[in-house]
Amino acid sequence: MLRCAVLDDYQGVARELADWDRLSDRADVTYLNRYVDTHDELVALLGDCEIVVVMRERTPFPAELIARLPKLRLLVTSGMRNASIDLDAAAAHGVTVCGTASNPEPPVELTWALILGLARGVLTEGGNLRDGGPWQSTLGADLHGRRLGLLGLGKIGARVARVGAAFGMDVTAWSRHLTAERAAEAGATLAASKEELLDTSDFVSVHLVLGERTRGLLGADELRRMRRTAYLVNTSRAAIVDQEALVRALREGWIAGAGSDVFDTEPLPADHPLRTAPNFLGLPHLGYVTRRNYEGFFQGAVEDIEAYLAGSPVRTLG
Incomplete structure (x- = not known):
């Protein structure tokens, strides 16, 4: 059973806005609804996770953090652009980065x-x-x-x-x-x-x-x-x-x-x-924070994870 963490679920809605049960026989999903501002705490929370889902650029993934997460294999971000993820470092450490659809x-x-x-x-x-x-x-x-x-x-x-x-x-x-x-x-x-x-x-x-x-x-x-x-x-x-x-x-x-x-x-x-x-x-960065967008983000994350587990990742970045 793989471990998956959904970060920065501030509103506590990630679980209800997508069918995560589709992953229940392959991945154990946890949801974190607070911001974690130090790499040490992130490593403690994510050290045994193969899959991490991030919301936009709330939690950056620079090279030094990626290097401290040797089990990480898939990083899913909402949207198809995330300047806070070091894509070169992810590739160097064998981490696949995927995105989701986003509404303008x-x-x-x-x-x-x-x-x-x-x-x-x-x-x-x-x-x-x-x-x-x-x-x-x-x-x-x-x-x-x-x-x-x-x-x-x-x-x-x-x-x-x-x-x-x-x-x-x-x-x-x-x-x-x-x-x-x-x-x-x-x-x-x-x-x-x-x-x-x-x-x-x-x-x-x-x-x-x-x-x-x-x-x-x-x-x-x-x-x-x-x-x-x-x-x-x-x-x-x-x-x-x-x-x-x-x-x-x-x-x-x-x-x-x-x-x-x-x-x-x-x-x-x-x-x-x-x-x-x-x-x-x-306002506290609410531009993309609507139900329709979140449904697309989290449903897309589930689809990305399923595709990755099937050996055919989609919507890859980098």
Whole structure:
């Protein structure tokens, strides 16, 4: 009987959202619903596991951790991209890495939750209503007739663009290799440069893949370019926006506000300055956390494990 561990099942739903009984005669599955932040504890928990299922990038698997798990043979991640797994190290240690399907719609929907929450002061007004504060204390920002600037126009960004157009927004987009034709297909106009997009947008939303060319793409200089009445939203990866510069931008009023679903360290430390930054709407990385997505993730994990045990792994990464 093989041992399998499902990591970071924060909501305690992995067992009910897939038919793990299909593996019951071959694998003993355990579910861990808390974040484990040290390699020593992970090794203690996973040392006798041949199979590990991870949720996105919640628990990284760098080379040094993989080397300390000699029994590990299959690593399954939700989605088909996971920058926190060292694929070269996995291959060197004979570990097969597989992924699952993932839906682009949930992060699109959450992006708009953040944009609307910022624009209409939902955090402030909702808090006032619950706590007996003033009745109406903010003046909302309009979407209709305003400019939405999108950094990145892939599967998610293009869907965000179409929603923006439905709100009556002027949608522009920029990325290094984006063409005017591709932008037009999503109902957007190609910005001449990143700088022009930042200079002219009322809302800026980040939808780029994290890489060496996008890490720190928005630093202090870029945030200072934005209008003081503009809002920044990031549901992509935290490292695309310089986090220290973002805190300063909020505290010094360079921008009107920011919303983020992603952070350099997750779970976010209790003393992190973003927790108390003014006009900041933060969520605990919920972009992909919906029932439909989770059903796909965990059912896909079961399928990956079955295929691996049958000697024909599917959806391999690397």
